[in-house]
Amino acid sequence: MPLPTDTVxxxxxxxxxxxxxxxxxxEPVRSRWTPKPEQILILESIFxxxxxxPPKDETVRIRKLLEKFGSVGDANVFYxxxxxxxxxxxxxxxxxxxxxxxxxxxAQPRTSTTGGAVLYESSSSALGFLPSPHFAPSPNCLFGSSxxxxxxxxxxxxxxxxxxxxQMTLPEN
Amino acid sequence: MPLPTDTVxxxxxxxxxxxxxxxxxxEPVRSRWTPKPEQILILESIFxxxxxxPPKDETVRIRKLLEKFGSVGDANVFYxxxxxxxxxxxxxxxxxxxxxxxxxxxAQPRTSTTGGAVLYESSSSALGFLPSPHFAPSPNCLFGSSxxxxxxxxxxxxxxxxxxxxQMTLPEN
DNA sequence: CCGATATGAATGAACG
DNA sequence: CGTTCATTCATATCGG
Numbered sequence: 559m560p561l562p563t564d565t566v567x568x569x570x571x572x573x574x575x576x577x578x579x580x581x582x583x584x585e586p587v588r589s590r591w592t593p594k595p596e597q598i599l600i601l602e603s604i605f606x607x608x609x610x611x612p613p614k615d616e617t618v619r620i621r622k623l624l625e626k627f628g629s630v631g632d633a634n635v636f637y638x639x640x641x642x643x644x645x646x647x648x649x650x651x652x653x654x655x656x657x658x659x660x661x662x663x664x665a666q667p668r669t670s671t672t673g674g675a676v677l678y679e680s681s682s683s684a685l686g687f688l689p690s691p692h693f694a695p696s697p698n699c700l701f702g703s704s705x706x707x708x709x710x711x712x713x714x715x716x717x718x719x720x721x722x723x724x725q726m727t728l729p730e731n
Numbered sequence: 732m733p734l735p736t737d738t739v740x741x742x743x744x745x746x747x748x749x750x751x752x753x754x755x756x757x758e759p760v761r762s763r764w765t766p767k768p769e770q771i772l773i774l775e776s777i778f779x780x781x782x783x784x785p786p787k788d789e790t791v792r793i794r795k796l797l798e799k800f801g802s803v804g805d806a807n808v809f810y811x812x813x814x815x816x817x818x819x820x821x822x823x824x825x826x827x828x829x830x831x832x833x834x835x836x837x838a839q840p841r842t843s844t845t846g847g848a849v850l851y852e853s854s855s856s857a858l859g860f861l862p863s864p865h866f867a868p869s870p871n872c873l874f875g876s877s878x879x880x881x882x883x884x885x886x887x888x889x890x891x892x893x894x895x896x897x898q899m900t901l902p903e904n
Numbered sequence: 905c906c907g908a909t910a911t912g913a914a915t916g917a918a919c920g
Numbered sequence: 921c922g923t924t925c926a927t928t929c930a931t932a933t934c935g936g
Contacts, residue, residue, distance in 0.1 A: 763916050
């Protein structure tokens with residue numbers, strides 16, 4: 559079937575106008591985008607509907623949709639889906655690893671490779687996302703590691719490292 | 732002169748990070764290369780100098796230069812330039828798209844693909860870049876903020892909001 | 905006030 | 921070269 563293999567998306571990196579102009583005095587000016595409940599609802603709907611990796615076109619459409627409930631940029635939508643995918647995946651992998659650690663169950667032949675062509679991952683299967691709300695992290699496999707410390711006073715001196723050529727042109731941006 | 736020029740670039744300021752990345756001696760086993768500020772400066776300089784696609788030879792040279800400030804491989808340099816180009820490109824396109832809504836600007840002087848040569852980007856302007864901290868680059872077409880939580884009177888038709896199919900598994904919030 | 909967690913944003917690395 | 925994944929950083933929110 560002619561899937562819109564447009565695959566021309568990837569639109570992140572927009573200007574994150576932080577604390578620019580608070581349209582409303584009730585707005586505590588957030589530094590980063592905070593999706594409103596309605597927006598989250600929409601996004602999750604789409605994601606759970608199977609569209610885990612919307613093409614550029616769809617991304618824009620989604621953004622326009624979300625915009626009705628609050629300012630949002632294409633990049634935000636893009637990031638949201640990316641993080642969502644990544645997160646879901648990681649969760650599953652962790653859970654799997656958790657189980658395999660004791661069962662060593664072989665049940666994942668490559669996961670069909672992410673780079674295959676998974677544009678619309680069919681969530682018809684029982685997997686893809688976890689319907690469970692917030693299950694307590696498995697106390698067995700998960701371990702919090704507070705890796706603090708690491709104060710390093712590095713940095714050498716920037717000698718004459720700019721001895722290339724002085725063209726110094728600021729092309730973009 | 733603190734003129735809010737459009738001097739922008741993805742300045743990621745994460746100096747006060749905890750687990751710093753000391754190179755020699757105490758390597759906290761870093762999975763991927765994290766360029767140090769000095770290295771970034773060098774790379775950025777070169778890039779802004781017009782050399783957006785350094786040949787192998789130059790890559791090696793650059794790598795050796797960077798090595799003075801921390802471990803780095805040729806591949807890292809190579810990847811860095813690739814990502815840099817890609818990102819710059821995307822930025823422009825996004826900005827352009829932003830403007831197209833007003834000016835319908837048609838311009839993309841597709842730099843001739845020099846095959847595998849150096850390819851000095853010609854989109855050079857006359858300006859020196861300044862390592863400015865994180866700041867709002869070019870605020871153009873972007874959102875602002877919004878509030879209105881809860882039910883919103885959809886003054887703009889929500890179209891087929893749930894045309895994707897609402898399976899909503901509602902997390903827990 | 906401080907620490908842990910959740911999540912948006914950035915970017916290095918790799919795939920096609 | 922364009923797109924996607926994985927890892928990391930930064931900030932918000934919560935809980936003590």
